[in-house]
Amino acid sequence: MTEPTEKQPLLAGIELHKTYGSTPALDGATLRIWAGEIVAVMGASGSGKSTLLHCLAGIVRPDAGEVRYRDRELSAMSDAERSALRRGEFGFVFQFGQLVPELTCLENVALPLRLDRVRRREAERRAAEWLTRLEVDDVAGQRPGEISGGQGQRVAVARALVTAPRVVFADEPTGALDSLNGEQVMRLLTEAARQAGAAVVLVTHEPRVAAYADREIVVRDGRTRETVLAPR
Numbered sequence: 001m002t003e004p005t006e007k008q009p010l011l012a013g014i015e016l017h018k019t020y021g022s023t024p025a026l027d028g029a030t031l032r033i034w035a036g037e038i039v040a041v042m043g044a045s046g047s048g049k050s051t052l053l054h055c056l057a058g059i060v061r062p063d064a065g066e067v068r069y070r071d072r073e074l075s076a077m078s079d080a081e082r083s084a085l086r087r088g089e090f091g092f093v094f095q096f097g098q099l100v101p102e103l104t105c106l107e108n109v110a111l112p113l114r115l116d117r118v119r120r121r122e123a124e125r126r127a128a129e130w131l132t133r134l135e136v137d138d139v140a141g142q143r144p145g146e147i148s149g150g151q152g153q154r155v156a157v158a159r160a161l162v163t164a165p166r167v168v169f170a171d172e173p174t175g176a177l178d179s180l181n182g183e184q185v186m187r188l189l190t191e192a193a194r195q196a197g198a199a200v201v202l203v204t205h206e207p208r209v210a211a212y213a214d215r216e217i218v219v220r221d222g223r224t225r226e227t228v229l230a231p232r
């Protein structure tokens with residue numbers, strides 16, 4: 001694969017259309033993500049934000065339009081290739097951390113590495129480093145049911161970043177948190193992603209959360225519109 005350049009985005013969804021039954025979710029949405037940038041996808045409930053994120057991440061196949069990661073078209077990949085791409089290059093954070101309740105926080109963060117056959121000791125060493133970066137090393141030995149929502153989201157961010165992804169998809173990562181915890185999660189998520197050089201696609205309807213991004217895209221009735229190009 002060629003390196004993304006100034007002229008080539010890392011990830012692009014072009015003229016995406018997606019209909020669920022008779023409900024149009026995307027109606028010609030276009031979004032280009034450049035390496036290392038943080039993009040907020042905003043819009044009203046039901047406007048198509050999550051569907052756009054799922055198409056870009058190769059989770060949902062658009063009815064029309066194309067999604068390109070570097071120089072590869074996702075629809076031309078086999079399911080196995082797409083899931084390898086998601087595991088190797090992408091990280092995910094959702095509204096409710098979706099940590100495995102039976103595992104400790106350390107084991108949760110180490111899990112993606114273990115699935116990639118990294119040996120336990122090495123996986124747990126790297127997981128512990130990420131818990132420290134997200135300022136939740138003190139909950140390493142606890143299970144998700146024993147920690148707060150904010151701590152859980154920080155553990156989920158650590159798990160998303162532990163595999164050194166090129167793109168982190170975050171769908172309302174602070175949606176279940178109060179504003180103080182939400183701000184903390186956003187600060188740590190964006191600092192960690194910038195340090196790691198990962199791009200972030202951040203779906204949110206909160207302007208305060210979107211303020212952490214370099215750029216905002218608004219989705220309305222399944223179509224995208226760029227509003228702000230803020231200098232860093």
Ligand SMILES: Nc1ncnc2c1ncn2[C@@H]1O[C@H](COP(=O)(O)OP(=O)(O)OP(=O)(O)O)[C@@H](O)[C@H]1O
Nearest residue numbers: 020023024025043044045046047048049050051052
């Ligand atoms: N799996 C699905 N099956 C049927 N309809 C769906 C499905 N996913 C989304 N939709 C519909 O597609 C439209 C866009 O939904 P989407 O979840 O992408 O919007 P959103 O902007 O992320 O909304 P929210 O902010 O409420 O999460 C909505 O009308 C929704 O009801």
